[in-house]
Every structure is written in C-alpha cells, then in structure tokens.
Amino acid sequence: MTLEVIGISVLWLFLFGYIIVGSIDFGAGFFSAYSHWANKQHILHRIIQRYLSPVWEVTNVFLVFFFVGIVGFFPKTAYYYGSILLVPASISIILLAIRGSYYAFHTYGGTERNWYLIAYGLTGLFIPASLSIVLTISEGGFVEVGASGVTLDYGKLFASPLSWSIVLLSVTSVLYISAVFLTYYADEAKDERARALLRRYALLWSGPTMLSALLIIYQLRYHNPEHYANLWNVAWMLVISFLFFVITVWLLWRQRRFGWAFIALLFQYAFAFYAYGISHYPYLLYPYLTIYDGFTNETMAMALIVAFIAGLLLLIPSLYLLMRLFVFNKAYVKGKWEGGKG
Amino acid sequence: MNGYDPVLLSRILTGLTLTVHIIYATIGVGVPLMIAIAQWVGIRKNDMHYILLARRWTRGFVITVAVGVVTGTAIGLQLSLLWPNFMQLAGQVISLPLFMETFAFFFEAIFLGIYLYTWDRFENQKKHLLLLIPVAIGSSASAMFITMVNAFMNTPQGFEFKNGEFVNIDPIAAMFNPAMPTKVAHVLATSYMTSAFVLASIAAWHLWKGNRHIYHRKALHLMMKTVFIFSVASVLIGDLSGKFLAEYQPEKLAAAEWHFETSSHAPLVLFGMLTEDGEVKYAIKIPYALSILAHNHPGAVVTGLNEFPEDERPPLYIHYLFDVMVTIGVFLMVVAAAYWLGSIFRWKWTAKKWFFGLLVAGGPLAMVAIEAGWYLAEVGRQPWILRGYMKTAEGATSSAHVDTMLVLFCLLYMVLVIASAIVLIRMFRRNPVERELAERSNNGEVAP
Ligand code: HDD
Ligand code: HEM
Ligand code: HEM
Numbered sequence: 001m002t003l004e005v006i007g008i009s010v011l012w013l014f015l016f017g018y019i020i021v022g023s024i025d026f027g028a029g030f031f032s033a034y035s036h037w038a039n040k041q042h043i044l045h046r047i048i049q050r051y052l053s054p055v056w057e058v059t060n061v062f063l064v065f066f067f068v069g070i071v072g073f074f075p076k077t078a079y080y081y082g083s084i085l086l087v088p089a090s091i092s093i094i095l096l097a098i099r100g101s102y103y104a105f106h107t108y109g110g111t112e113r114n115w116y117l118i119a120y121g122l123t124g125l126f127i128p129a130s131l132s133i134v135l136t137i138s139e140g141g142f143v144e145v146g147a148s149g150v151t152l153d154y155g156k157l158f159a160s161p162l163s164w165s166i167v168l169l170s171v172t173s174v175l176y177i178s179a180v181f182l183t184y185y186a187d188e189a190k191d192e193r194a195r196a197l198l199r200r201y202a203l204l205w206s207g208p209t210m211l212s213a214l215l216i217i218y219q220l221r222y223h224n225p226e227h228y229a230n231l232w233n234v235a236w237m238l239v240i241s242f243l244f245f246v247i248t249v250w251l252l253w254r255q256r257r258f259g260w261a262f263i264a265l266l267f268q269y270a271f272a273f274y275a276y277g278i279s280h281y282p283y284l285l286y287p288y289l290t291i292y293d294g295f296t297n298e299t300m301a302m303a304l305i306v307a308f309i310a311g312l313l314l315l316i317p318s319l320y321l322l323m324r325l326f327v328f329n330k331a332y333v334k335g336k337w338e339g340g341k342g
Numbered sequence: 343m344n345g346y347d348p349v350l351l352s353r354i355l356t357g358l359t360l361t362v363h364i365i366y367a368t369i370g371v372g373v374p375l376m377i378a379i380a381q382w383v384g385i386r387k388n389d390m391h392y393i394l395l396a397r398r399w400t401r402g403f404v405i406t407v408a409v410g411v412v413t414g415t416a417i418g419l420q421l422s423l424l425w426p427n428f429m430q431l432a433g434q435v436i437s438l439p440l441f442m443e444t445f446a447f448f449f450e451a452i453f454l455g456i457y458l459y460t461w462d463r464f465e466n467q468k469k470h471l472l473l474l475i476p477v478a479i480g481s482s483a484s485a486m487f488i489t490m491v492n493a494f495m496n497t498p499q500g501f502e503f504k505n506g507e508f509v510n511i512d513p514i515a516a517m518f519n520p521a522m523p524t525k526v527a528h529v530l531a532t533s534y535m536t537s538a539f540v541l542a543s544i545a546a547w548h549l550w551k552g553n554r555h556i557y558h559r560k561a562l563h564l565m566m567k568t569v570f571i572f573s574v575a576s577v578l579i580g581d582l583s584g585k586f587l588a589e590y591q592p593e594k595l596a597a598a599e600w601h602f603e604t605s606s607h608a609p610l611v612l613f614g615m616l617t618e619d620g621e622v623k624y625a626i627k628i629p630y631a632l633s634i635l636a637h638n639h640p641g642a643v644v645t646g647l648n649e650f651p652e653d654e655r656p657p658l659y660i661h662y663l664f665d666v667m668v669t670i671g672v673f674l675m676v677v678a679a680a681y682w683l684g685s686i687f688r689w690k691w692t693a694k695k696w697f698f699g700l701l702v703a704g705g706p707l708a709m710v711a712i713e714a715g716w717y718l719a720e721v722g723r724q725p726w727i728l729r730g731y732m733k734t735a736e737g738a739t740s741s742a743h744v745d746t747m748l749v750l751f752c753l754l755y756m757v758l759v760i761a762s763a764i765v766l767i768r769m770f771r772r773n774p775v776e777r778e779l780a781e782r783s784n785n786g787e788v789a790p
Contacts, residue, residue: 057451060411064418065444071422072441075433082426086741089419094754097412101758104408105765108401149740296434303438303513311445318452318476325456 003301004282004291007073010308011066012277016270018062020177025059026124027178028052029099031201033121036114040197047186047194049107055322056103060096072304076294080285084143084152085134092130099123125171132170136163139224140286162219169212173269176205180248180265184258199252206249210242213272224286230279237278241271349735351744352424355751357720359417361713362755366410368712371485371530372537373403374478380564381471391557392564394778397461399541402766404458409762411451416751424744428727428737431508435501436494438513443487450480482530489529493521496719497590498728520590524583525719531579532715535572536708538565539674543705550698557775562701563685569704570678577671581635588636591729592645594722597656598664599632600625604646608632613665616658656722663718670711674704 001009028048035044071078102116137143142157143150157163179202186195221228231238244267251261282290295301377396384392422429453476464470494500500516501508542565548558587595596602600611600622610632614625630640637644647655677700684692691697727734 055455057407057411057455058448060415061444061448061451064415064447067419067422068437068440068444071429071433072437075430075437078422078429078433079426082422082424082429083739083741086423086739086747087743089423090747090750093416093419094750096415097754097758100412100415101408101762104405105761108404108769296437297508297511299511300434300437300513304441307438307442307445311442311448314445315448315452318449322452322456326459 003298003305004295006305007295007301008277008281008291010305011069011073012274014062014066014069016273018059018066019173019273020266020269021055021059021062023128023174023177024181025052025056025178026128027174027176028182029103029124030121030175031178031182031198033117033124035197036117043193043197047182047189047191050189051182051185051326052103052107055326056100058319058322060100063096069304073296073301074284074291074294075296076289077284080143080150080289080294081134081137083150084137087152088130088133092127095123095127095130099127125174128170128174129167132166133157133163136160136166138280138283138285139220139227140283140288141223143285143288145288160223162216162223165212165215165219169209169216172205172208172212176202176209177265177269179205180252180258180262183252184262187258195258199255202252203249206245206252210245227279227283227286230281231275234275234278237271237275241268241275244268244271346742346745348740348742348744349738351748352738353734355744355748356417356420356424357717358748358751358755359413359420360716360720362759363410363413363417364712364716365709365759366406366413367485368533368536368709369403369406369540370410371481371533372535373399373406373541374474374481375534376538376541376565376568377403378471378474378478379568380561381467381474383564385467385471389560390782391560391779393467394557394775394782395561395564398770398775398778400458401769404454405762405766405769407454409758413755413758414447424739425727425737426739428732431732431737432494432498432728434508435498435511435513435516436491439487439490439517443484446480446483446487448480450477450484453477453480485529485533486526489526490517490519490522492719493525494519495726495728496525496723497521498731503731521586524579524586528576528579528583528715531572531575532708532712535569535576535674536705536712538568538572539708540705541565542569543702546698546701546704550695550702555776557779566678566681566701569674570682573671573675573678577675580668580671584635585637588644591722593647593650593654594656594660594719595636596645596647596650597658598660598718598722600647600658600661601632601644602646602648604643604649606633606641606643608636608642608644610635611661612669613662616661654725656724660718660722663714663721666714667711667718670707670714674708674711677701677704 028051031044032048099120102120106116106120136157137152139162142153142160144153179198183195183198183202186198217228217231220231244264247264248261248268251257251264282292284291284294296304377399380392380399381396384390384394384396453473457470457473457477460470460473494516497520498516499519500512500514502510542562545558545561545565548555549562584595587598599608600614600616601608607630609627609629611622612626612628615623617623632644633640633642636642681692681697681701683689684697723729725733725735727737
C-alpha cells in the first residue's frame with residue numbers, strides 16, 4: 001500500500017463515520033420535527049433527545065476531521081475544491097451553524113419555539129443534500145480550469161440528473177439510517193410505541209434508498225463512463241452490500257434482533273461506500289486531480305499517519321467510554337439519571 | 343463588477359469570522375479550568391456553594407461552546423475556501439498541528455458530553471471532577487495547536503524554498519518555530535485571565551446591584567485571585583512577546599511603536615497622533631522603555647521602520663491596538679491586585695459600589711484586549727500572509743461570490759451572538775441562584 005492509499009483510506013473511513021453518525025443526527029432531527037407536526041411528539045421526543053444530547057458535538061468533529069485531514073494529506077484539494085466550493089460549502093456551514101447552535105440553545109437553554117423545531121428538522125435534510133454536492137462535483141464535468149483559476153458551472157450542476165439522484169440518495173439514506181438506528185435504540189429502551197413507529201419509518205424508507213442508489217449507478221454510465229466501468233470491477237462488493245440490505249429489512253420485518261439489523265446496515269453502507277470509493281480511484285476530482293499529484297510530501301505524510309495512530313489510541317478508549325455510559329448503557333437509555341444534566 | 347476585490351473581501355470575512363470565534367474560543371479555553379477550580383475547592387472545603395458555582399458555570403459554558411464549535415467549523419473551512427493558494431502551499435508544511443487539533447477537539451467533545459450528563463451519577467464527586475481534566479486539556483491543546491499554525495505564518499521555518507515550492511520539509515521544526523513559545527504562552531495565559539475575569543464580572547454585577555449573597559462573594563473572591571495570577575503571567579509573557587518581535591519581526595514592533603529611525607535609548611510611545619509628515623504628536627513618551635521592552639537594556643538599539651522597503655511595512659494604526667491591549671492589561675492587573683490587597687487588609691474602598699463597577703467592566707475589557715491583541719498580531723503581519731514567502735494578495739481566492747458570502751456570514755454571526763446572549767441571560771434569570779440554593783437545601787444538600 002502506498003502512502004497515498006493509506007491517506008485516502010483513513011479519510012474515507014472518517015467520512016464513512018460522519019455519514020453514519022451525521023445521518024442519525026440529521027434524521028433524528030427530522031423525525032422529531034415531523035412527529036411534532038403529526039402530533040406524535042410524545043412518542044419520539046424523549047428517545048431522540050436522550051440519544052442526541054451527549055453526542056452532538058462529537059458528530060461535528062467527524063466532519064472537521066475529514067476536511068482538515070484531506071487538506072493535510074492532499075493540499076492541492078484546498079486549491080481545487082477550495083476555489084469552487086465557496087458558495088455550496090458556505091451554505092452548508094451556515095446551515096450547520098444554525099442547526100448546531102440552536103440545538104444547544106434549545107436543549108440546554110430551554111428555548112421553546114415551533115419555528116425552531118421546523119428549522120431543525122428541515123436543516124436535517126438540507127445539510128446532507130448540500131454536502132452531497134461535493135460528491136457530484138468530484139465526478140467531473142462541472143468544473144473548468146482556465147487561466148483565471150478553477151470555476152464551477154452552476155447551470156450544468158443544477159441541470160444534471162446525476163446531482164439530483166445523489167441528493168435523493170443522501171436524503172433517503174439519512175432517513176433510513178436514522179430510523180433503523182433509532183428503532184434499535186427504542187428497543188433497548190423498551191419503549192414499544194416508539195419502536196413500532198420508527199420501525200415503520202425504517203421499512204418505509206428502505207425501498208427508496210435502494211432505488212435512488214440504482215438510479216445513480218445508471219446515470220453514472222452516461223456521466224462518467226470511466227467510473228462506471230471501474231464500478232463493475234468491484235461489483236461483488238455491491239452484491240454483498242445488497243445482501244446486507246436484505247438482512248436488515250428482513251430482521252426489521254420479522255421484528256427481531258434490531259441490533260443486528262443496524263449492524264447489517266453498517267455493513268451495507270460500508271461495502272457500497274468503499275465500492276464507490278475504490279472505483280473512484282485514483283481521482284479526487286475527475287479528470288484534474290488524482291491522489292498522486294495532489295499528495296503532500298512524504299515526511300508530512302508519515303508525520304500525519306503517526307499522529308493519526310497516536311490520536312486513535314487516545315480516542316478509541318474515550319469513545320468506548322462514551323458509548324458505554326450513554327448509547328449502550330441500558331439504565332441511561334431507559335431514562336434513569338434523567339436529571340443528571342447540570 | 344465595479345470595484346469588486348476578492349482579496350479585500352476575503353480579508354474582511356476571515357477577520358470577521360475570527361473576531362467572533364475568538365470570543366467563544368477564549369471562553370472555551372479558560373472556563374473549563376475555572377469550573378475545575380471551583381469544583382475542586384468545593385470538594386476540598388466540602389462547601390456546596392462552590393459545587394453549585396461549577397454546575398451553573400457549566401450550564402452557561404455549553405451554550406458558548408456550541409457557538410465556539412460552529413464558528414470554528416466555519417473558520418476551519420474558510421481557510422481553504424478563502425485562501426486556497428495559501429493552504430495549498432502552507433499545507434505542505436504546517437498541516438500537522440492542524441490535524442492534531444482535531445484530535446484535541448475530539449477528546450474535548452467526548453469528555454464534555456460525559457461530564458455534562460454525569461453530575462449525579464457518581465457517589466464520589468472527585469470522579470466526576472476527573473472527567474473535566476480531559477476537557478480542559480483538550481481545549482487548551484487545541485488553542486496551542488492552532489496558535490502554532492499562526493506562529494508559523496509569522497516566522498515560517500522547517501523547509502527550503504526552491505522554484506516556488508517547499509522542499510526538505512520538517513514538520514516538527516515548522517511547529518516549533520521562533521514565534522511559537524511566546525505566542526502559545528501569551529494566548530493561554532490571556533485566555534485564562536479573561537475567562538476568570540468574565541466570571542468575576544458576573545459575580546461583581548450581582549454585588550453591584552446590591553445583592554450581598556455569600557455565594558456571589560465566594561465566586562468573586564475565587565475568580566479575582568485567579569485573575570491576579572494570570573494577569574501577572576500575561577503581562578510578563580507580553581513583555582517576552584515584545585522581545586520576540588524585536589528579534590524576529592522588528593517591522594511589527596517598529597510599526598506598533600511608531601519607531602521610524604533605528605536608534606539606541608529608544609522611548610516607548612503611548613497614544614498620540616501621527617501628523618501627515620510622519621511626526622508624532624500629543625504622545626506620552628517613556629524614556630528608554632522601548633529599548634527595555636525590546637532588549638532588556640535601556641541603551642539597546644531598536645530597529646526602526648525605515649529599514650524596511652515601503653511595500654513591506656505594516657499599517658501604522660496597529661499602534662493604537664497595541665496601546666489598547668497594554669493599557670487594559672496593566673489596568674486589569676492593578677485592579678486585581680487592589681482587590682486582593684483590599685481583601686487582606688480589609689480596605690473599605692474595595693467593597694464600595696464604584697469598585698464593583700470597575701470589576702464589572704473588567705471582563706468585557708479583557709475581551710477587548712484579546713481582540714486588540716489579535717488584530718495587532720494579524721494586521722501587523724501585513725502585507726504577508728506567510729511572512730517572507732507569500733503576500734496576502736497571492737493567497738486569496740478569485741471567486742466571484744465573496745461579497746454575497748460576506749453578507750450572509752454577517753447575518754449569521756449577528757444571529758448567533760445575539761441569540762446566545764439572550765439564551766444565557768434568560769437561562770440564569772429563570773433559575774436564580776437563590777431559588778436553586780433553596781431547592782437544594784430542601785433536598786438536604788446545602789445550608790441555605
Ligand atoms: C487579555 C488580553 C491581553 C493582555 C492583557 C495583553 N495581551 Fe498581548 N496579546 C494578546 C492578549 C493580551 C493576544 C490576544 O493573546 C495576542 C494576539 C496574538 C497573540 O499571540 O497574543 C497578543 C499579542 C501580543 C503581541 C504580539 C505578538 C506577535 O504578534 O507575535 C505583543 C508584543 C504583546 N501581546 C505584548 C503585550 C504586553 C507588553 C502586554 C502588557 C500589558 C500585553 N501584551 C497584554
Ligand atoms: C482568533 C483570533 C484571531 C483574530 C481575531 C484574527 C484576526 C484577523 C484579521 C483582522 C485579519 C485581517 C488582517 C488584514 O487583512 O489586515 C486576519 C487575517 C488572517 N488570519 Fe487571523 N486572526 C486570528 C487568529 C488566526 C489564526 C490562529 C490563524 C491561523 C491559523 C489566522 C489566519 C489568518 C489568515 C490566513 C488571514 C488572512 C490573510 C491575512 O490577511 O493575513 N488567524 N486575521
Ligand atoms: C484560523 C484559526 C482557527 C481555526 C481554523 C479554528 C478551528 C476551529 C474548529 C474547526 C473548531 C470546532 C471544533 C469542533 O467541532 O469541536 C474550533 C473550536 C475551538 N477553537 Fe478554534 N480555530 C481557530 C482559532 C482559534 C484560536 C486562536 C483559539 C484559542 C485561542 C481557538 C480555540 C478553540 C476552542 C477552545 C474551540 C472549542 C470550542 C469551544 O470550546 O468554544 N481557536 N476551532
């Protein structure tokens with residue numbers, strides 16, 4: 001394995017982490033708002049708050065880690081993506097800022113407003129949609145490199161069916177991933193009513209995610225034939241991913257082993273995400289930037305990898321502690337220590 | 343696009359984001375330490391007042407952290423969005439501390455989550471206090487790492503520059519550049535001092551209004567002692583920062599001091615005005631003081647601004663920023679010393695209403711000093727973004743939309759700052775300390 005491949009694998013892992021924890025967070029926000037609107041607030045609110053409260057800041061760090069890491073390992077991405085993403089990324093930042101801060105204001109500061117809840121729910125869908133544009137752009141065809149620098153063709157981007165399918169996948173995935181996780185979480189909490197409702201949502205969104213994924217593959221064929229051809233080389237991964245999808249849906253359907261259903265979902269997304277990433281190789285931005293010409297110098301790469309390993313040694317025990325105390329702690333999940341906050 | 347200047351707009355937007363971020367970041371660095379001090383004193387003295395202080399500060403802290411996190415995310419992305427050329431070049435050498443910073447954030451975020459939700463989960467309060475240590479270490483470490491990056495922009499090293507590219511890169515040498523020791527130390531000391539003073543100001547505010555509850559007195563006393571220690575440290579390290587500048591960035595010091603001709607026995611110029619033909623008027627001149635600040639010796643030679651090519655001189659208005667910072671620094675140290683001596687010798691005037699008024703002003707003033715200090719450091723680096731290697735104008739984006747983004751971010755920050763202030767005020771108004779004390783004493787936790 002070359003240093004370049006190690007670097008991109010590490011980053012891809014963290015992006016995957018962000019997609020999972022971010023989706024749970026964004027989807028939970030949407031369900032929370034929706035249930036309020038549909039007068040089902042009493043069923044979902046507590047279970048969602050109990051999960052989100054201790055972990056929301058950690059979710060954000062996954063994103064920070066990714067964008068700092070990619071500029072560290074591949075400084076040229078700062079030049080290419082930095083130049084073109086000013087508007088889309090700024091919009092994402094603003095949405096993230098509103099969502100993050102208002103979550104804290106609401107949860108800890110006790111602001112109680114309906115418009116807040118609506119904004120919170122909707123940003124949960126807009127943020128993944130706006131972030132997913134980066135993946136679309138990376139497929140090439142929307143960027144021009146001229147004498148005055150790199151520019152993005154917004155007209156083309158908005159007219160492209162590919163970008164809309166990717167947006168569709170991001171939104172449906174957010175809802176599906178978070179519904180499956182929260183079903184499991186509600187099951188741990190022995191909250192039957194919440195579990196039943198969330199299980200319905202999970203089943204409801206399973207089909208659309210699969211369809212939009214297929215749609216993307218179909219459109220890739222026309223948009224980026226090279227990537228499409230490479231995707232066939234890893235078709236076996238997509239097949240495995242699909243099998244895991246079947247397992248999740250089946251377990252949900254039979255109402256058994258919700259924990260395993262969520263683990264199968266993790267594998268489903270991991271295989272699909274890595275298949276996508278591997279077939280994207282070696283491009284960071286079709287056709288201008290590969291991981292090889294964008295890479296930092298060797299000394300820095302080694303230093304970053306050493307820092308990464310040292311960092312993991314620090315983080316894994318801490319994350320384990322967080323999980324033990326909150327996410328996988330039966331007493332906490334069931335609502336004991338509710339008054340423990342502050 | 344008449345007069346559209348992406349470089350200028352990028353500078354304004356960067357400055358704006360950092361101006362907002364630094365308020366919350368300073369609190370983020372300092373307040374965990376103050377909470378830890380209060381909780382520790384509370385455990386040692388078995389005094390529930392201090393524990394309650396720690397609890398209430400923590401609740402407010404969460405709100406400021408949230409804004410710190412989102413504005414930090416903004417500046418982190420904006421570094422690449424607004425300065426793509428700079429990041430592409432500098433990223434080769436200095437991305438290591440940036441990367442390590444994210445681990446510090448991770449560490450802090452995880453333990454803050456745990457700390458917040460485990461107040462009543464441990465029989466032994468000490469175990470709960472232990473959870474705060476990683477939070478304090480994480481946030482101070484993140485300040486250290488980001489300040490290392492900033493120090494690198496001032497005194498870049500750890501590479502060779504050949505044909506417009508960096509080669510033979512040494513990330514460790516880049517991190518431990520000459521600006522690093524004083525900068526990191528000054529930033530940390532001033533963050534602790536400012537956070538302590540902000541908390542002291544809140545207590546002083548209650549006393550000023552006539553509320554003489556022992557809870558506020560204890561809070562004020564604890565924080566003013568802390569302020570005194572860190573303000574002495576800040577001023578001492580500030581003096582070292584001046585010596586650092588004299589040696590490595592003499593043009594910044596010369597511009598800050600309106601010291602044009604190289605000379606020995608240089609006086610320190612305070613305040614004043616600059617006439618059109620470059621004469622200093624109405625200033626207070628402290629003889630030899632600049633020579634002492636720069637080299638610890640009244641007869642030492644201090645390099646003047648005229649030694650530098652005209653297009654490499656920083657703007658002269660940084661003089662006022664320097665004055666503001668130093669004046670506030672000395673003033674706050676004197677106030678803290680007076681408070682402390684007053685409490686030892688039982689001076690009457692340090693318990694008077696006007697003195698509490700001074701203490702109320704101290705917190706905001708310290709924050710002003712932080713902002714002035716950063717503007718001095720950043721504007722004083724101009725026209726360089728990477729001193730000696732890349733001018734600010736070369737680093738910026740050429741995107742056509744910086745103006746719209748500037749407007750959007752202005753709105754965003756206004757909303758964030760105002761909303762966070764309202765939330766904080768309401769949070770503490772709704773649940774005044776008297777009521778919380780009464781409730782807890784009913785539960786047998788505290789004496790009323
Ligand atoms: C409460 C805040 C505060 C106070 C009271 C002081 N400072 Fe300061 N100063 C800062 C907050 C600050 C800062 C915000 O932390 C800066 C900006 C960048 C940096 O490294 O620290 C800074 C920078 C800074 C610099 C520029 C360093 C550089 O650009 O590399 C100098 C020379 C001093 N300070 C000197 C002093 C002196 C002589 C003080 C004596 C009273 C003083 N400061 C008090
Ligand atoms: C947090 C406190 C800080 C404040 C208040 C601050 C403020 C400012 C201001 C006002 C400018 C515009 C200067 C001008 O154009 O005349 C600026 C520029 C800049 N600062 Fe800072 N800064 C801070 C810390 C940092 C740190 C820690 C870094 C880097 C890691 C940094 C990186 C930059 C960059 C890249 C620019 C743009 C280039 C330039 O104008 O020099 N700043 N900052
Ligand atoms: C260019 C300069 C800077 C950048 C790029 C930057 C980046 C960031 C980022 C990305 C975050 C959010 C991390 C998260 O998700 O938890 C953050 C938060 C934070 N930053 Fe900054 N930062 C800068 C300047 C500073 C400075 C100068 C300080 C301290 C003196 C500082 C101290 C902090 C702290 C303590 C936090 C944690 C949030 C809090 O506790 O309030 N930052 N910063």
